[in-house]
Amino acid sequence: MDKDEEINARRRFELDLRLFYNARCKKPEWTRQRIGEVINYIEEYEAAPRLNVRRNSNHYYYANHYDVMQVGGEKYLALKRKSTTDPIIKNLPSEEYYNALLEIHKNTGHGGRDKMLHTLKSQYYIPTPVVISFVKQCVTCQNKKAFPNL
Template sequence: MQNHKELFYSNLVEYYSKNKEARKPWTHEEMKKISNEIIEAKLTVGSKTNRQYHLLSLYDIIDIKEKLMIIKKRLADDKNAVYITPYEDLFEVLYPIHISAGHGGRDKMMFALKTKHYIPRIVIETFIQSCAICHKKKNFRPVNLVNKSITSKEFSSRGQVGLIDYQSMQDGQYKWLLNYQEDLTKFICLRPLKSKTPAEVAKELLKIFLELGPPSILQNDNDREFVDGIIMELVKLWPDLKHIHEQPLDPQIQKLRSKKYQCT
């Protein structure tokens, strides 16, 4: 994570040094000054300066645990407060959202952020570009993993699960990447893992199944004992999943997939 943070801020510095016209996120010190300006504008009776009108039209101040925070102007009091994120806090805000979204892309992160934090699009794009795992994903071109002798006709009737080894370039405690593919649509879900134990794999698969629905058949490129262990852990977490059956991938597909997933 530390390497990601250092590269992220290094890339931001490079971007803003090359794009002088781009508005850089405010620092903590700048936000203190802006907060005072907004308060002064609110207290000003009668005519205000153009600067004051501009600030009041875009921002507001709220008190959180005796700390003044700048938020985007709300059209209604019941709307969520969207916080203006200081430059120094950008990584700490973006990182957990990025991880919880399974190293989600720009649009996925912007959707998760839009009701909580205001962070410029270029900052989010720079964060993703600075992520080693996302860089690997971008350069990874999966082969067709479908067993052509069996074709799914219903959504989520069959799924394929595999693990990608990232121990050589782990991100903090995360050393593995869970790859789950729904067979009919080829929709892929990725989840970071700290280990490849059946219990941890099952926990992340359950989250995916709660969104997509559990498959009737689970194909794999690992040994049968390992996948049986995953299914046993899944049943512990969700007893109604007893109808899931394990089925190995076609040997040729399994060989191609294993070769493609090998990280060097």
């Protein structure tokens, strides 16, 4: 894929992402800002007993569903694991979806939706409709689909 095709694919993907969150998705978008807010809720939840502060329902919800990881001084939000043998699944901000999906898509050899979802589920949380939208934007995959026996 040349640079112009990649820029156009990124623009189409970002437009589809906006449409997905504005029209179709009932859940709020995981932006950097929202992830930062959730990290703050979890940190407040953990600090509440020391500070004699009362916890609210948001504190309990986020502390029960997510963990905060710190890698190299940077904090990340991860889905809560059921056991220590489960993989750490990073909750990726929507601003980083395209780059992560592009890397995984290339690593799977343009394998399509199912291969990407299988690879993603042990690394990142990205909604399935977003993955489907990404695959639809891939020129190489669309060409493979048009000429499957070549």
